[in-house]
Amino acid sequence: MFVSKNLTVNENGNLAIGGVDTVELAQQYGTPLYVMDEQLIRKNCRSFKKSIDKYYDGNGLVCYASKTFSCLEMCRIIKNEGIGLDVVSIGELYTALKAGFDCSKIGFHGNNKTNQELEYAVDNKVGHIIVDNIEELYRLDKIAGEKNVIADIMFRIKPGIDAHTHDFVKTGQIDSKFGFALETGEAFEAVKLAIQLENVNLLGLHCHIGSQIFDIAPFEEAANVMLGFIAKIKKELDFEVKELNLGGGFGIMYTEKDTPSPYDTYMKNVSAVVHKKCEELGINLPFILIEPGRSIAGPAGITLYTVGARKEIPNIRTYVSIDGGMCDNPRYALYKSEYDALVANKASQEKTDIVTIAGKCCESGDLIGENMPLQYAESGDIIAVCATGAYNYSMSSNYNRIPKPAVVFVNEGESRIGVKRETLDDIIRNDI
Numbered sequence: 001m002f003v004s005k006n007l008t009v010n011e012n013g014n015l016a017i018g019g020v021d022t023v024e025l026a027q028q029y030g031t032p033l034y035v036m037d038e039q040l041i042r043k044n045c046r047s048f049k050k051s052i053d054k055y056y057d058g059n060g061l062v063c064y065a066s067k068t069f070s071c072l073e074m075c076r077i078i079k080n081e082g083i084g085l086d087v088v089s090i091g092e093l094y095t096a097l098k099a100g101f102d103c104s105k106i107g108f109h110g111n112n113k114t115n116q117e118l119e120y121a122v123d124n125k126v127g128h129i130i131v132d133n134i135e136e137l138y139r140l141d142k143i144a145g146e147k148n149v150i151a152d153i154m155f156r157i158k159p160g161i162d163a164h165t166h167d168f169v170k171t172g173q174i175d176s177k178f179g180f181a182l183e184t185g186e187a188f189e190a191v192k193l194a195i196q197l198e199n200v201n202l203l204g205l206h207c208h209i210g211s212q213i214f215d216i217a218p219f220e221e222a223a224n225v226m227l228g229f230i231a232k233i234k235k236e237l238d239f240e241v242k243e244l245n246l247g248g249g250f251g252i253m254y255t256e257k258d259t260p261s262p263y264d265t266y267m268k269n270v271s272a273v274v275h276k277k278c279e280e281l282g283i284n285l286p287f288i289l290i291e292p293g294r295s296i297a298g299p300a301g302i303t304l305y306t307v308g309a310r311k312e313i314p315n316i317r318t319y320v321s322i323d324g325g326m327c328d329n330p331r332y333a334l335y336k337s338e339y340d341a342l343v344a345n346k347a348s349q350e351k352t353d354i355v356t357i358a359g360k361c362c363e364s365g366d367l368i369g370e371n372m373p374l375q376y377a378e379s380g381d382i383i384a385v386c387a388t389g390a391y392n393y394s395m396s397s398n399y400n401r402i403p404k405p406a407v408v409f410v411n412e413g414e415s416r417i418g419v420k421r422e423t424l425d426d427i428i429r430n431d432i
């Protein structure tokens, strides 16, 4: 009945998440409100960890892609689960450090890291810096040299795989701003250069073909291509690439149209390809890393809003206006991403209506969705939008000078604040 397994209808007929009544959460903390289910986050971390341990005999590491959803409490939960973390900016790295994260388990991504970011990563001995381009390789080698250290690196490779997903979230094809191309020989030249440079240590290769991918085949294909490249490096340069990061991108269920395979099936099928290919090519099995983001945090979150107005435009559509919008969830505006929503205080009722949920920002495109099945919603109702744990809080903005909502964690019937709601003073705190 619900897209996420942690959602139920309780004895009051209200929506509950992780055993907590969402209508009570809305009353206690106000709306809009992000709610994250700690148990589901932990469960998702554990199932990936279990799969990688099983299929690679413990020679692998799951790293949570923190751009999906990052705050101190989330980093603490991830740390406590014993998995690694990916960051893509100094801000995400700073958050992880402040949460006491073990730097050796952090990977630093990004297609244009600044010198400040590289220095900060080197100073804090980040486990892997994933180098995106030649200029960055030279800059990092110089920075590490000045500090008299050797930086452990990986290369971001475009394996030339076209994943079947939205254009804006595809990243593995040759026309991408991320990484070194294989087809053109650019990646091979970069490897040659890295081997010669004195202050970088090339540990491995990395690819990430895109996001919200349901097919397993593109992941298998990417693994094949990457291992082929590792074999070429061994043969032609007599250099062993010890680690292979296969990225994230596992799709989740936003609406009933989405049909993700169980993640253990991805892991199993890809590992079969990895084992077979290594044997064929006569290379050692590399240490395998993966970087799920959305599939860990996405299903664990919901957003609660209060309905303000209902506007029925005869023969056209019905708008239901909420007290948030693109400022806390820009994904419909960005990608036309679909969500499932319900009226939290009428969760046991049928969805008899089809509506457009509109935000409060001054943009016509500020919608959470169109043609959404919903219970009859009127002023004062609480709307829950499901599966908003990924790329919502992390993509939020202060557009229209709207303070960002609070993030509340629920855990086995209890709730606590993870991120406080912004105040009006927060809105002007950097203004002179």
Ligand SMILES: *Cc1c(COP(=O)(O)O)cnc(C)c1O
Binding pocket: 065, 067, 068, 086, 109, 208, 210, 211, 212, 247, 248, 249, 250, 291, 292, 293, 294, 295
């Ligand atoms: C965004 C990103 C991920 C996570 O992708 P999901 O689709 O959220 O799993 C992993 N690795 C890299 C390099 C990324 O940019």
